[in-house]
Amino acid sequence: MARPVREGADGKVPADNGRQLTSSLPHFAQPVGLAALLRCLKARRIHTVVYTGYTLEVLARRAEPAIRAALELTDLLIDGPFVAALADGAGEWRGSRNQRFISHPALALLG
Secondary structure (H helix, E strand, O other), rough: EEEEEEHHHHHHHHOOEEEOOOOOOHHOOHHHHHHHHHHHHHHHOOOOEEEEOHHHHHHHHOOOHHHHHHHOOEEEEOOOOOOOOOOOOOOOOOOOOEEEEEOOHHHHHEE
């Protein structure tokens, strides 16, 4: 079971796997902080899964460099907003059926 990311007393994220970042806001609402956190996790070889609340196409239209950086540091993106009417049958990892699994989203933008 995933546990929340917690910094140690030295301000560093522990190097073990099994961490989950949760937020009541879409993570890409604060792209600079998200990119910084993802950079720390990737430096520790931690697999990253990010729920966006936005579609990849919407994120691609945003001009902030931190958006691109966060996408480059994301192993699996689960995009799209949660839609309560589409919650039934969404499966274990999606909140609603409109959400997509996108492996290495920065590469998906290239092709």
